[in-house]
Structures are given as structure tokens and as C-alpha cells.
Amino acid sequence: PAVIRREDYRPPDWLVPDIALDFRLDSMRTRVASRLQVVRNGDHDRPLVLDGDGLTPVALRIDGVATDWRLDGDALVVPLPGGAHVVEVEVDIAPELNTQLMGLYASGGLLCTQCEAEGFRRITFFPDRPDVLSRYSVRMEADKARYPVLLANGDPVAAGDAGDGRHWAEWRDPFPKPCYLFALVAGDLVANRDSFTTLSGRKVDLGIWVRAADLSKTDHAMTALKLSMAWDEAVYGREYDLDVFNIVAVADFNFGAMENKGLNIFNSRYILADPDTATDADYDAVAGVVAHEYFHNWSGNRVTCRDWFQLSLKEGFTVFRDQQFSADQGSAAVKRIEDVRTLRAAQFPEDSGPLAHPIRPESYMEISNFYTATIYNKGAEVIRMMHAILGPERFRAATDLYFARHDGEAATCEDFVVAMEDGGGADLTQFRRWYSQAGTPRVVATLDHEGTTARLTLEQAVPATPGQPDKQPMVLPLRTRLFCGETSGPLCDERLILLTEPRQTFVFDDIATRPVLSINRGFSAPVTVETGRDAADLAFLSAHDDDPFARYEAMQQLMLDTLVAAVAEGRGDHGAVIEAVRNTLSDPALDKAFVGEAVLLPSEAFVGEQMLVVDPDAIHRAREALRTDLGKALEGEWRAAHAGAQANRFEYSPAAKGARRLKTVALGYIAAAGAADAAELAHAQFTGADNMTDRQGALTTLVNGDSALREAALEAFYRRYRDNALVLDKWFTTQALSTRDDALDAVLALEKHPDFTLANPNRVRALAGAFTANQRGFHAADGRGYGFLVDIIVALDRINPQTAAKLVPPLGRWRRFDEARATLMRAALGRIVETPGLSKDVFEQASKSLG
Numbered sequence: 001p002a003v004i005r006r007e008d009y010r011p012p013d014w015l016v017p018d019i020a021l022d023f024r025l026d027s028m029r030t031r032v033a034s035r036l037q038v039v040r041n042g043d044h045d046r047p048l049v050l051d052g053d054g055l056t057p058v059a060l061r062i063d064g065v066a067t068d069w070r071l072d073g074d075a076l077v078v079p080l081p082g083g084a085h086v087v088e089v090e091v092d093i094a095p096e097l098n099t100q101l102m103g104l105y106a107s108g109g110l111l112c113t114q115c116e117a118e119g120f121r122r123i124t125f126f127p128d129r130p131d132v133l134s135r136y137s138v139r140m141e142a143d144k145a146r147y148p149v150l151l152a153n154g155d156p157v158a159a160g161d162a163g164d165g166r167h168w169a170e171w172r173d174p175f176p177k178p179c180y181l182f183a184l185v186a187g188d189l190v191a192n193r194d195s196f197t198t199l200s201g202r203k204v205d206l207g208i209w210v211r212a213a214d215l216s217k218t219d220h221a222m223t224a225l226k227l228s229m230a231w232d233e234a235v236y237g238r239e240y241d242l243d244v245f246n247i248v249a250v251a252d253f254n255f256g257a258m259e260n261k262g263l264n265i266f267n268s269r270y271i272l273a274d275p276d277t278a279t280d281a282d283y284d285a286v287a288g289v290v291a292h293e294y295f296h297n298w299s300g301n302r303v304t305c306r307d308w309f310q311l312s313l314k315e316g317f318t319v320f321r322d323q324q325f326s327a328d329q330g331s332a333a334v335k336r337i338e339d340v341r342t343l344r345a346a347q348f349p350e351d352s353g354p355l356a357h358p359i360r361p362e363s364y365m366e367i368s369n370f371y372t373a374t375i376y377n378k379g380a381e382v383i384r385m386m387h388a389i390l391g392p393e394r395f396r397a398a399t400d401l402y403f404a405r406h407d408g409e410a411a412t413c414e415d416f417v418v419a420m421e422d423g424g425g426a427d428l429t430q431f432r433r434w435y436s437q438a439g440t441p442r443v444v445a446t447l448d449h450e451g452t453t454a455r456l457t458l459e460q461a462v463p464a465t466p467g468q469p470d471k472q473p474m475v476l477p478l479r480t481r482l483f484c485g486e487t488s489g490p491l492c493d494e495r496l497i498l499l500t501e502p503r504q505t506f507v508f509d510d511i512a513t514r515p516v517l518s519i520n521r522g523f524s525a526p527v528t529v530e531t532g533r534d535a536a537d538l539a540f541l542s543a544h545d546d547d548p549f550a551r552y553e554a555m556q557q558l559m560l561d562t563l564v565a566a567v568a569e570g571r572g573d574h575g576a577v578i579e580a581v582r583n584t585l586s587d588p589a590l591d592k593a594f595v596g597e598a599v600l601l602p603s604e605a606f607v608g609e610q611m612l613v614v615d616p617d618a619i620h621r622a623r624e625a626l627r628t629d630l631g632k633a634l635e636g637e638w639r640a641a642h643a644g645a646q647a648n649r650f651e652y653s654p655a656a657k658g659a660r661r662l663k664t665v666a667l668g669y670i671a672a673a674g675a676a677d678a679a680e681l682a683h684a685q686f687t688g689a690d691n692m693t694d695r696q697g698a699l700t701t702l703v704n705g706d707s708a709l710r711e712a713a714l715e716a717f718y719r720r721y722r723d724n725a726l727v728l729d730k731w732f733t734t735q736a737l738s739t740r741d742d743a744l745d746a747v748l749a750l751e752k753h754p755d756f757t758l759a760n761p762n763r764v765r766a767l768a769g770a771f772t773a774n775q776r777g778f779h780a781a782d783g784r785g786y787g788f789l790v791d792i793i794v795a796l797d798r799i800n801p802q803t804a805a806k807l808v809p810p811l812g813r814w815r816r817f818d819e820a821r822a823t824l825m826r827a828a829l830g831r832i833v834e835t836p837g838l839s840k841d842v843f844e845q846a847s848k849s850l851g
Ligand code: HT7
Pocket: 114, 116, 117, 254, 255, 256, 257, 258, 259, 292, 293, 296, 315, 368, 371, 802
């Protein structure tokens, strides 16, 4: 497949200021007629080239005259004599047969679209690139009984009957937009309707459209939408700009959601929530994704991307914005912990593996492979660092300038950084390396103390990544503070250290006693820091640091050091961790949500990340042994924590969520202790729960154990929710993540379960995607875990290449495993690459993963 390079960017040869689209909708044969006003861009004689994907013109007219057409590959090449023309093209497409879920497709009786990144070319011929901005008017005609609701971007302008049981509607979007933001939906939907009055007093009609049976599950999303609209006005001065804002939930979706102008389309998992079916984490995810897509209206839609290499311009910035929003709604500390955990679980492995790329990549074969944790989550960390360097006021001045300067344009990451410099008054010359260098920087910190002076020496190195053997030093903003172990007081104010050289020493005066280092507080830079702090210092910080993230981090480091030593030596000394956890559990000043996070052991995968060669079985043994000792040593505390949250009736508030979190964590430790009544306790929580958080938490505990109640709970859960696809996904995932020895056998059996299907991406992710996170099960020494994944990838590739390609990266971690596993993983990748007729999506991921 061809490689697309950033350096090859050229402005479009032709612009399309206006487009009119006419859809005669039908699930098997939709006729799409498009009318493009095209204008030559610059002095050249090149033809108009319209991208297509699997399309054949039914008719082509230029300035009203029928014309012969010529395809070059999939593209329609139209030689045009003048500077401006009207080009009309008609095509037929079959939404029902569109299993890729890109373009116009059918989902549960609805017709809907997904155009980002390059799906519009599956609907009609068009210059499918984000720097061609057009005003859209859309007419849809459809069977009135099957598709009573017809929605598109912008505002509705007219509707009527078309006779023969058909009807039509017209929508117009006044804001020029790239075609990746085009959307329509036709279906039998009902709306949760509300309104929002903007800062300047305009009333916006809001609608969340779902199947009638799901209407009762849309209130949380609506609340989140209104909170997001108000938040963006208050924090970024961004007001909504159309008279309507619609959201539609669909069951079959390749991603989380899509920010189409005025018509967001969502994976139903990020809209539907009620206490019986959604966990607290689901509620938070709904609010976060609703906010994310809404915020795109400015960071992505009003200011869009010039080309797909600039994807992080909209995604990194918008993730940062949604993280800020969520932090403002509840516990900022817990939100930061969760975001860093996600970064470490998804992005750090990417950054240290064969698919590592900078947040602004230099090349790709298939752009949908670059919707990665690096673009999104590391991209957000890069914006966060600029926020830290400038401070909130100057950052706001800079974003105001960015939006004012580039409104209505297709911009670049460089434009964003220049706006940060001009509006925020900073020189970000060296900082720009975050856009071009891949890899997670490593910092080694050494703290010396003599007399009343402490010297902190910091060394940084950025590891080599594919295509980037030599790296330059980065700008690392490290929030730092010194504490005194004996008196527990801070010894200095927090400093924002800017590490810019490979090695620098920072001096702290008036430090009379031996200091304890607290560094990278709030995870101010997305790096790893090696401090050499001993167990006593870590335990001290875990109890006394005034930065909650640093406190959590100290506990994690203590746990990690303990586990790594245990893996190396076969047995561990758990005393320090037990005492630190005891202190945390007994600190009445801490909120329960924080405690629930702080006392959790790092995942097996994250322990593996610390090792040169991952030994999944040894890590599992070491972690289970520590869990058991923690459970036993603190059984009284766990029981108190569990019982303390028992009376909690469902309420979606930070305090109630925190109590539920700690309750299930405590239950897990009681089970780990081997308590005789653990299964009964879990089963009582399972049957007595008035919410999904408690129910799924209890199910997880039972599924990880071997009590007779295990099968009964699985069966009861299945029977209760067999008709609810989103909850059934949880049933698959809970089993895929089981810590039991038979997890792999269970997954192989579940693949044959009548409710498992490759047609629904959520279901695939729920079983196969989740299983790749089960380090011991997936990396079973006999390679059956790899075989399972390859079979799924190859079969799914024929249906939905995008979703299939997302399953490949875990196999690319082969360099981190022992020779035998590495050989099996490479063979698995080889099997994929050699499959005839492979998509470029999967080919790119698998061939790069082979290294
Ligand atoms: N901007 C949206 C990306 C997206 C997408 C990408 C590839 C294939 C399908 C997709 N659906 C949505 C989502 C977002 O970041 O908000």
C-alpha cells in the first residue's frame, strides 16, 4: 500500500465552496445525487480529482451537460476547462451491505453515517480531505414508516410528504466544513428534548435520539451536554453557534463517538446510562465523551485540521479540554489518577514498541490506524504541559487568540504553537520537539543534601524509536517539592522546574534536614522518573505528600518496587506496602474514591512494563501473593470499609461513587484473603445491589474465584441482561479478564457463544480486546491466546478492517517477552501478514509490528 507523507502536503487543486446532496434513502439501494460548485485553486491546469471508494458513477454532468466519466483507480478524474463549474454526480450505494461501518451504513434498522477520516468517499465522489471546506445543503427522502426521523447537519429548513408512503426533509449547515464532519441519520427514533440558552441569550434546541426503549437512559447524557455547554462558555469563552444540537445513539460503531457538526453520532455505550445497567465508570465515560464531542464544535469543527497529520491538533486539545471538564465535575485528583493510568496502560507501551510515532506523525498507510493513544492521550499531555508553562491566564489568552485567528480555517499544530507563543508570551522553540519526537522520556533524579543546601540533579534521555535513532533533549516541566521525613512538613514551596538540558542541577537553599523528593507532581510531564527513593521515603510520601497524585504515585512506586523484587527473588517482603495501605485506609481526611484508587495494586501489565523481559506467570504469582497478604493483614479494615458502604442507596454523587469504589475494592481483598465467607459476601452484594457498579464488582469477585456461587451468578447475570447488548458486553469482558487459570479456555468457549458476533465492534472489543489486557491468559506459554487473536483478526478483517486492525498491537510487544513467546508472537503476526486479500489497515499494523 502507498505511504502518505506529511512533507508531501500540497494545497487542494480545486475548492468546493458549496455542495447540495440529495439522498433517496433505502437500505439496499440508496441513490446519492451530489451537486458541487467547484472553483480552481491557483494557476494550474490539473483536472478535478474526486475521491471515491467502491463507487461507480450512474451519471456525471458538467454545467448541466451529461459527460463521459473516467476512473483512475477509485478516483473520478474530471478535466475542466474554466475557473468555476458545477459538477453533478449520481451514485448508488447499499448501506445494508456496508459492514465496515464507514460511509452510510445500517445499524439496528437505522441508517447513519461515519465519515471521519475517509468515509465520505464511500458515499459520493468528493475531494475527501479536511482542507476543502464547503457549505452543505442536504435533502433526504425515505419511507416514512421505516424512517420517520430524518436528521442532518446544521438547522432543519423544510420537510414534507413525498407521496407513496415516503417523506422528505431538508437541512442546511451555514458553517463551511470538511466532508469528514458530514452526517445524516434516518430511523425510527424518539428524542429526549431540552434546551440551552447561550451566553448571548440564544436558545438552542437539544435532542438526544434513541430507540424508544432506551429513552429513559438518556437523562445523564443530557445533563452532561448542558454542563459541557456552560463549561465551555465559562472556561474557554466558546459559545454554541447553531439553533439545534442533536445527538444520535447507534449500536454498531467503530469508535466512541463522532463530532459531526450539529449532529453528533455516538456509540450507544457512551449515551445510555441508568443505575441498573451502567457502572459509575460508565456514567463518567458518558459525561466525558459527551463533553469531548461537544467541545470539538470549536476545537475541531470551527477550527479544523489542514491534513490528517495534524490530527492531534483537534484530538489532543479536545481530550485535554474534556479532562479539565471532568476534573471540575468531581474529584480532580481521582480524575488525574485515572487519566495517568490510561496513559500508562495504553500510550506508554505504544511509545516503546514498533508502532511508536510522534503526536504529529510523518507518514501513514491508513489514517484510521493513527487514532491512537499517542495522538489522543499523549497529545493531551502536550497541551497540558503548555498550560503548565504558561499558567491558566496566559493559556486562556493564547487559546482565545488561536480561535480568533483560525476560525473557519483548516489549521496546523504549528499554528497552535504559534498562537500559544503569541497569545501566551512564551518561546516554545525547543518545546516543539514534543510534536516531532516519539518515545517516553526517562528522567533520573538524584538528590544530595549538605549543610543547608539540597542539590537536585536531573538527567533526561529519550529512547530510540522506529525511524528515530537519535533524540534531542525535551522541555520537561516538572512540578517539584521537598519534604522533611522526620517532621512531615514541606521544606520549600512547590517549584515548576523546566528541565531542558540532558543534565541539569537545581539548588534548594535553607534546607536544614534531609529532604524527601516529591517530583513530577500531578504528573506534570508524561515521562518516567527514576528517583531511587527507598521504601521509607515512599511510605512517608504516601501518607504526607500534599499533592494527591504524588501521594498515589508514591504508593504505586512502593507497590511496584515490592512486586519487581518479588518477581526477581521468588518471594516478597510485603511489610512496607501493608503498613502504607493500612495508613491510607485509616486516614479519615481522605475521600473514599481516592482511597479506592490508592490501595489498588498496579496491573500485571504495568508491572511487566517495568521489566526487560516480562514473565507473565511470575508477575501473576507475585501480585496474587501480595493481594493475599494485604487481604489477610488488613482483613478487619477491609471488612469495615466494605460494611461502611453497605447502606448506600444509589446516588450519582462523588461521595456515593467513592463509597461504591472502595466497597468493591475491599470485597476483592476480602476474597484475596481467602475468607471463608467471601463468596457469600460477594453473592449478597450481587443479589442485593441496586446498581450496576456494585453488581458488576461483585460478579468480578465471584468470577475470579472458584466458589459454587460463581456459575450461578454468571447465569443469573446472563439471564437478566441477555437482551441488553451493552450489559452483555460486560458479561463477556468480566470473564475475559478473569484472573483464574482457565481464563483462556473460557474465552475460547465464549468465542463460540451464540451471543458472540464479529458484526458488532463493541462485542469484539468486549471479548477479544479485553482478553489482550489479561496478561497471563493472553500470553499463555502454548500460544493459544495468540492463535485465538489471529483467528479473530483475520476473520474480522473481511468484515470490518478498522476494528480488526485495532486488535493487532498487543502482538507487536514480542520484543518484551522470552524467546519462546516472542517466536510464537512473530509467527502469529506472520500468519496475519501472509493472509491473502488483507486490508491495508491490518497489513500496516501487522507488518510494522513485525519490526
Ligand atoms: N473524531 C472522532 C474520530 C472517529 C473515528 C475515527 C476513525 C474511524 C471511526 C471513527 N469514529 C469517530 C472521534 C473523536 O475523537 O471525537
